[in-house]
Amino acid sequence: MHLFGDHGAVISPLRAHNGAGDAGRGKVNERIAEGVDVGARMHFVVGTSQNGKPVTLAFGAVSGFPDLDDLMRRYGVSQAVIDAAPEEHATREWARKWNPRTIDTAQDVKVWRCAYSTPKPGQSAMIVWNEKTQLVTVPRTETLSRSAAELLSARQLPRYEPGHPGWVEYLLHHKNSKKIPIFVEGLVDAKIIDHFEWHEIGPDHLFHAGTYEMIAREAPHGQVVPTRGLISLKRTQERSAGLEIPGERHADGKAPWRG
Helix, strand or coil: CCEECHHHCEECCHHHHCCCCCCCCCCCCCCCEEEEECCCCEEEEEEEEECCEEEEEEEEEECCHHHHHHHHHHHCCCEEEEECCCCHHHHHHHHHHHCCCCCCCCCCCEEEEEEEECCCCCCEEEEEEECCCCEEEEEHHHHHHHHHHHHHHCCEECCCCCCCHHHHHHHHHHHCEEEEEEECCCCCCCCCEEEEEEEECCCCHHHHHHHHHHHHHHCCCCCCCCEEEEEEHHHHHHCCCCCCCCCCCECCCCCCCCC
16 A cells, blocks of 8 residues: 655655554664755655665655654654755754754664765765764765666655655656756867766755765764765766656556656
8 A cells, every 4th residue: 555644755665564654663773864955845855775775765845853853753764864055054953963862762863964065077076974074075966966877777766656746746856957968168069078967947856855865875884984985977977968757666666657
C-alpha cells in the first residue's frame, strides 16, 4: 500500500516493509540520512542505503525548524546535511542544537551545514569536512552532476502517484535545474565547450535537497580528516546537459513516467 505522510510528504512503501510503517526508524542499525534545502519552506529528502543502493524514503516540505526536528525524530535520522545559506545563523544554531544532542532524544545524530564551492574549470576539487564549523564544502557542478547521475541510474524512489502535489513539485523542481554548456570565449559560434554549469529556470529546491541527502549518506562517522578526497571536474564535461527524469528506478519496480 502506498503511504502518504503529514506535511504533504510522499513516503516510500519500503517504510512498511521495514516494520516501522511511516512513523518509525525501520531496521536496526539502518543509517537514515536527510537533506534539507532552506527557503520560504524547508524542502527535505529522507533516504538510506539498502544493499548498496540509494533509496529515497520520503520527500516534501515543512514550514520551519520545529517541523524539521519532528522529521529527525520520526525517521531516526543519523546524518543530516542542511543548506548553509541563506539563513546562515539559523542553520548554524539548528546544527549546533542537534550535534551535542541537547534535544531530548536517544539518537546518535550528526548534522552538517553544506556550502557549494566553484573551482575553476579543469581544476581538481575537494570535498572538505570541517568538524569545528560543522561545515562540508563541496564542488557545485561536480556534486550536482553526480546527484543527477545517481537519480538517473541508481536511486530508488517512492511509488509514483500521478497528480499528487508532492510528486508534481518533485518533478518540476528537477526539470527546473538545467546543466548547460559554457563555451570558450570567442569560440561560441564554433560551439567549443569550456565547461558545464547548473542553472535553475524555476524552483529547484527538491533537487538540492536530494543532493544534500546524498552527501549525508556519504558523510563519515566520528572524527574526520578535513579532506575527503579529490574530484576531477573534467568528468562533468562528459555528462549530458540538463536533467531528464527517469522512470526505471522505483522502490516498487515500476516505471510510471519519463520527463
